Amino acid sequence: MVRKAELARDRYYVLAKEQGYRARSAYKLKEINARFRLIKSGDTVVDLGAAPGGWSQVAKELVGDRGRVISVDLQRIAGIEGVITIECDITERESTIKAIRNVLPQRAADVVISDAAPRLSGNRAYDHYHSFVLSDSALHIAEAVLKPGGNFVAKIFQSEYYSGFYKSVKELFRDTRAYTPKSSRKKSAEVFVIGRWFKKPV
Numbered sequence: 001m002v003r004k005a006e007l008a009r010d011r012y013y014v015l016a017k018e019q020g021y022r023a024r025s026a027y028k029l030k031e032i033n034a035r036f037r038l039i040k041s042g043d044t045v046v047d048l049g050a051a052p053g054g055w056s057q058v059a060k061e062l063v064g065d066r067g068r069v070i071s072v073d074l075q076r077i078a079g080i081e082g083v084i085t086i087e088c089d090i091t092e093r094e095s096t097i098k099a100i101r102n103v104l105p106q107r108a109a110d111v112v113i114s115d116a117a118p119r120l121s122g123n124r125a126y127d128h129y130h131s132f133v134l135s136d137s138a139l140h141i142a143e144a145v146l147k148p149g150g151n152f153v154a155k156i157f158q159s160e161y162y163s164g165f166y167k168s169v170k171e172l173f174r175d176t177r178a179y180t181p182k183s184s185r186k187k188s189a190e191v192f193v194i195g196r197w198f199k200k201p202v
């Protein structure tokens, strides 16, 4: 739990307030994209675990008027102009894929991004496993909706599940990287696994 006083001293929290982003995490996607160029103008982006919508705001800016953003979360996401929102549990993989396909024809996504994270329980083992399940669900959904050549990024907590997840991304993409943005909190265990150039699905 982050205290109010701590938030007021947090540079990215303050910046997000000033610049109209719904979450400080918006700056993580900005950093990731500045470095890896996952999202470009005109792209179709699927944002998993998207509430309250900071990443979706950034994704919409990056894709511009010709692009599309489809945002999925367990929680309702307040409207963002030009963004389609879906309320769905991404661990219910097949129903999430179906819901995305209702608004996107098959394999029409250029990029799948996931900042999904569990509500922390205080039980590290449980939280690590839950983070892995969310990341693995994001990868499964990406495999079903990405165009060949598409890009992927998902958050996962550093844990015993991390290397297995990295390996699974590596099997599906021609280039795989791990990255922790400067805007991630120092004490956070999160890391972002990036996959570029989705291999042709078999």
Ligand SMILES: C[S@@+](CC[C@H](N)C(=O)[O-])C[C@H]1O[C@@H](n2cnc3c(N)ncnc32)[C@H](O)[C@@H]1O
Pocket (backbone or CB within 6 Å): 022, 023, 025, 026, 048, 049, 050, 051, 052, 053, 054, 055, 056, 072, 073, 074, 075, 088, 089, 090, 091, 115, 116, 117, 118, 119, 134
């Ligand atoms: C760190 S927040 C995402 C912040 C978001 N990227 C932003 O910039 O506003 C993590 C999100 O994951 C969502 N989440 C957790 N479990 C989920 C699940 N099973 N299905 C869909 N979303 C989930 C939570 O509801 C929460 O909104």
